[in-house]
Amino acid sequence: MAALLLPAMRIFKVPVIINRLCMLLLFSAVSVNAQPYVVSTEINISNGDWYPLPEEDMKAAAVDTALAELTKGGLFSIIESSKANKLDLDISLIGPAETAKLTIQVKLKGQPTYVSTASISVRGMGFQGIYNAFEHIGLVAAQRLNDKTEALLVRPSSGPHDKIAANNKELQAQYDEAQRLKRQYKYKSSRILFEQVAAASGKGSERLSALAKDELRYGLTVFEAKQWMVAMGSSANPSAIATSIQKSENLYRQILAENSDSLIRTQEAQAALDNLSVSRNALKNVLRAQTLMAASSVRMMIQQQYMMTGECPNKKEVSRYISDMQTDVTIKSVINSPEETRYSFTEDKSGNPFSLSCANQRISVIN
Structure with missing residues (x-):
């Protein structure tokens, strides 16, 4: 299932740059x-x-x-x-x-x-x-x-009204450190450094300041969105996959809204949303099939008990049968009426509900 849900993605190797001075600046900034x-x-x-x-x-x-x-x-x-x-x-x-x-x-x-x-x-x-x-x-x-x-x-090293002065070496090192932290998924720490670079003023700071502002607007968001897509493809847990799809989808929708002036970014975000839609539908189909398999197993079990006793089993009996089967199903309720006995269940792995009906000497799957 993981292979089915992972959209195509190119992975690039990037150099890692470590700067101790900027790490000290970061630690002082976040106190x-x-x-x-x-x-x-x-x-x-x-x-x-x-x-x-x-x-x-x-x-x-x-x-x-x-x-x-x-x-x-x-x-x-x-x-x-x-x-x-x-x-x-x-x-x-x-x-x-x-x-x-x-x-x-x-x-x-x-x-x-x-x-x-x-x-x-x-x-x-x-x-x-x-x-x-x-x-x-x-x-x-x-x-x-x-x-x-x-x-x-909140920066003890400078006053609240001061802007970071332009110094190409130090500013470049700070920008590189922010990129390194981003690639380690430390988004808060990375964003703090990008904010400081974006606020830099003075001759020679324009390029790095503009790059940092674009990271705050786009780069950090798209990187995190891709991270969630990778997490989606590497998990076998349906709940975790659904969470990854939702988080990635929200981030790409954020990119659409915040970068509507860029044709390329809009196209890339729409393509990613297309992939996520395919993944979401594939997940639904997998979970639906899983739920139907569970419903079929429980139906056969109740059918066997009905053939032995001639009566629709009560909730306590069904709970015991399910426990004996060691299946990932929980019974939620049993409703008796003159026409039928209706059983409501939840398939535990997917969280999907399903119902069975006991009537006219038959056990039927309702949904």
């Missing part, structure tokens, strides 16, 4: 203040005439996820009212493009305003997919704001 920044929140939704979800669901998915992530690391603390510090969360809905965007701004007294955004395309998605997409932009926007604040404000 968060002992006291969190206390902020109050303001939430706004601008939608035009397009509502992909009810307003309360959009807030629950995007805003609640973002606030949980912002406070998890101890960088921010939320209170009901603060005259000094504000945290604005704005959900923007773009109907023609079927795109959702979350913008988070943190306004701290005496500090610059830090802004992070995350966008995602929800075109062609159902309710659960859209809800998951809103959770995704809440998580990503919050992670970006945490890391930007940590990179540019």
Whole structure:
């Protein structure tokens, strides 16, 4: 099954560059203040005439996820009212493009305003997919704001208003270290360094700053999306495969929304989403076949018991039969009516439900 689900992918070998100076800079940058920044929140939704979800669901998915992530690391603390510090969360809905965007701004007294955004395309998605997409932009926007604040404000080696001065050797080493960390899947540490390189100013910093900004917009996202595709193909666990598909799909939909001005990136993201759709359908077919095999085994067992006793077995009896069979099936309920006895089960590996009916001297699979 793993071979069936892995989309074609080219793998490149890249050199690893280690720079001890930048590692020290990274470790100093991520030492968060002992006291969190206390902020109050303001939430706004601008939608035009397009509502992909009810307003309360959009807030629950995007805003609640973002606030949980912002406070998890101890960088921010939320209170009901603060005259000094504000945290604005704005959900923007773009109907023609079927795109959702979350913008988070943190306004701290005496500090610059830090802004992070995350966008995602929800075109062609159902309710659960859209809800998951809103959770995704809440998580990503919050992670970006945490890391930007940590990179540019929580830095004991320089003042909060200072920008990293251009120094080609040191800046190049810092950029290379960020790339190395990315390739080790240390996305938070990598993003912090990219934020610092992106903030560099002065003659000679333009190229590296532009490259770092593009990593924050695209490079980190597409690398993580490909990582999840590889994880999907190397797993035999249906639940893990489904999780990998969803995470990779959300990241590629994020790329579509955040790189709509690039034809090549749009085409690559659409091609990846096509591969993921094929993988998702293949997984559904495999899980469906697995569920039907389990249903057939349980049906034969109940049929044998019915032929021996002339009665539809009760829930306790069916549970005992299933235990004796050592099958990955759990019985959920038994409903008796004058016409039939209906058994509801769950196939444990896939989580898929199925039902059996005992009626007219026959045991039948319902779904």
